[in-house]
Amino acid sequence: MSDAISPREFRQSEGTGDWRVVGDGARALFRTGSFTRGAALVAAIAELADAADHHPDIDLRYGAVAVRLISHDVGDISRRDLALARAISAAAAEQGLAADPSAVQSLQIAIDAVDVAAVRRFWQAVLGHDPVDDADLSDPLGVLPNVWVQQIDAARPERNTVHLDLYVPTDVVEERLAAALAAGGRVVNDENAPEWWTLADPEGNEVDLAPWRDDSPWK
Incomplete structure (x- = not known):
């Protein structure tokens, strides 16, 4: 029996205030x-992870530690992630360390393709990624962004066919959107807002800016 939980369940659970669910797990x-x-x-998290037999991805930098929790066997977050998130937050608090939820984000590369299989084979080979499902590619080390190859009906020479998908917490998306526009960007498509906005830089390169909302239809 799966112990997967929804982003809403995770967020509404006690002890998850340090965490945000942004596309590829809880961070x-x-x-x-x-x-x-x-x-x-990191040493404290390692002990907790070994005790739980459930291991997160951790990025140690000079001034911060970033943690990602996801259960690969269910392809989503689970109650195991919820329990470990609470334990990690408690360990950080014991060490006098504060979380910065506003700094959490998740990046994916999206490629629009007529022949998804052919385009996917190329990017799998050149990046050394592993295939996931029918159209996704994942870095086996979990360091580089995932790649999503998206089906389109016909070639689009008038627009970019490679763009970024950037997931940010709901409570920072408006600030990030305003900053992008102030920096010379423009909204290309807002038909799907507030699920996501398609933005372009001054030369037309695109990014989908998406808050990972509890009430999104794909949750």
Whole structure:
């Protein structure tokens, strides 16, 4: 029996205030101020993960530790992730470390293709990614962004066929949208807002900016 839970269930559960669900699991970023303090938090997380037999992805940097939780066997977040998220937050609090939910984000590369299989084979080969489902590619080390090859009916020479999908927390998306527009960007398509906005830079390169909303239809 699957223990998968929805983003809404995760968010509404007690002890998840440090975390945001943004496209590819539940993420948190803890400000540490030093590499040594960050390493201490990573060591604490490692003990918790081994005890739970459930292991997150961790990125240790000089001033922060980023953590991603996802259950690959269910392809989504689960109650195991919920339990580990609470334990990690408690460990960070014990070490006097605060989370910065506004810094959480998730990036995916999206490629529009008429022949999805052919385009996917190329990107799988050149990136060394693993296939996931019918159109996705994933870095086996979990370091590089996922690649999603999206079906289109016909070639589109008048528009880019490669764009970025950027997922950010709902509580920061308006600020990020305003910053992008102030920096010279423009809204190309807002028909799907507030699920996502398609933005373009001054030369037409596109990004879909999406808040990972609890009430989104794909949840």
